[in-house]
Amino acid sequence: MDRATRRSEAYFAFVEAGSLLQQLMEDQLRSDANISYLQFFLLGRLAEAPEGRMRMTDLADSTVHSRSGLTYQAGQLEKAGLIQRVPSPDDERSVIAVITDAGRDTFARGLPGHLDVVDKGMFSVLDDQQLDALATSLTAIRDRLRSQAPSAAQRRKNRG
Amino acid sequence: MDRATRRSEAYFAFVEAGSLLQQLMEDQLRSDANISYLQFFLLGRLAEAPEGRMRMTDLADSTVHSRSGLTYQAGQLEKAGLIQRVPSPDDERSVIAVITDAGRDTFARGLPGHLDVVDKGMFSVLDDQQLDALATSLTAIRDRLRSQAPSAAQRRKNRG
DNA sequence: TATTGTTATACTCTATAACTATA
DNA sequence: TATAGTTATAGAGTATAACAATA
Numbered sequence: 001m002d003r004a005t006r007r008s009e010a011y012f013a014f015v016e017a018g019s020l021l022q023q024l025m026e027d028q029l030r031s032d033a034n035i036s037y038l039q040f041f042l043l044g045r046l047a048e049a050p051e052g053r054m055r056m057t058d059l060a061d062s063t064v065h066s067r068s069g070l071t072y073q074a075g076q077l078e079k080a081g082l083i084q085r086v087p088s089p090d091d092e093r094s095v096i097a098v099i100t101d102a103g104r105d106t107f108a109r110g111l112p113g114h115l116d117v118v119d120k121g122m123f124s125v126l127d128d129q130q131l132d133a134l135a136t137s138l139t140a141i142r143d144r145l146r147s148q149a150p151s152a153a154q155r156r157k158n159r160g
Numbered sequence: 161m162d163r164a165t166r167r168s169e170a171y172f173a174f175v176e177a178g179s180l181l182q183q184l185m186e187d188q189l190r191s192d193a194n195i196s197y198l199q200f201f202l203l204g205r206l207a208e209a210p211e212g213r214m215r216m217t218d219l220a221d222s223t224v225h226s227r228s229g230l231t232y233q234a235g236q237l238e239k240a241g242l243i244q245r246v247p248s249p250d251d252e253r254s255v256i257a258v259i260t261d262a263g264r265d266t267f268a269r270g271l272p273g274h275l276d277v278v279d280k281g282m283f284s285v286l287d288d289q290q291l292d293a294l295a296t297s298l299t300a301i302r303d304r305l306r307s308q309a310p311s312a313a314q315r316r317k318n319r320g
Numbered sequence: 321t322a323t324t325g326t327t328a329t330a331c332t333c334t335a336t337a338a339c340t341a342t343a
Numbered sequence: 344t345a346t347a348g349t350t351a352t353a354g355a356g357t358a359t360a361a362c363a364a365t366a
Binding site for chain 2: 003006007011013014016017018019020022024064118119120121122123124125126128130131132134135136137138139140141142143144145146149
């Protein structure tokens with residue numbers, strides 16, 4: 001098989017696998033924890049941050065979100081009691097998002113099923129050597145893509 | 161490195177790479193052909209179908225879409241002159257979507273840049289052996305995920 | 321002057337249910 | 344009875360620009 005054919009195979013499999021996986025994860029998180037994948041991701045970022053706290057802008061930068069998009073999601077999470085927003089002591093312009101106990105519970109409720117979906121869907125079909133090669137290649141691809149995508153700060157500069 | 165660590169590496173790289181790639185593709189297609197990735201994908205399905213024709217339901221089944229979602233997208237594409245909808249001669253309930261010349265032009269306008277993004281973003285960092293292994297693993301993962309996801313017909317049965 | 325975050329607003333997309341017409 | 348497709352409608356999410364407050 002020539003390289004072009006292999007490339008096309010890999011590309012279509014990548015795109016379809018991504019879309020199928022996302023679908024499965026959304027369904028699982030909705031039924032186990034009643035949150036979206038993005039909300040799960042945001043709770044995860046906060047859960048692993050020191051004291052469960054992060055500045056709004058830093059949280060926005062760790063996703064594809066505009067600041068107004070994060071304001072919307074933070075509003076949803078706060079309404080559900082999963083985070084709180086408090087003023088920053090250091091910089092009075094800033095707002096700190098803090099994960100609540102209920103937020104940690106919700107995250108913990110979603111996590112096992114989430115790992116299960118990933119495990120059964122992605123990794124059960126690979127042996128150790130294949131997994132190793134996959135991790136190496138995907139990491140290289142991600143780093144390459146990171147270097148091509150405009151940074152969050154840059155996106156902010158161009159738009160709102 | 162143990163298997164759990166490798167898994168986690170591969171998973172996060174996969175998710176982030178998918179999201180970065182999608183972002184780059186959307187931007188490229190919007191600027192080169194003024195269409196979304198989904199619309200590009202639908203035009204591609206029609207372009208490669210015999211005579212550029214497909215039944216609406218078959219087109220919907222080749223995506224994650226509900227039928228009403230496809231009706232919406234078909235409306236957008238038709239409004240832009242990129243497809244036409246005609247009644248089926250075989251089954252009077254059916255509607256056939258046909259890609260127009262303008263639709264083929266638009267697809268052709270988006271394709272080179274699209275391939276370029278994929279090539280530069282994903283494959284430029286892999287040698288032949290890595291590409292081979294990646295294609296094999298992603299194909300296996302996709303097939304596994306396909307077997308776990310409910311089919312489009314099944315989704316239709318449950319919901320609308 | 322630049323940065324942080326929110327708000328108002330408009331737009332895109334998606335899904336559900338009800339509906340028509342045909343098989 | 345089941346299938347094909349549309350429509351009405353409502354909801355989730357996103358982004359832009361304008362804004363107030365602070366640095």
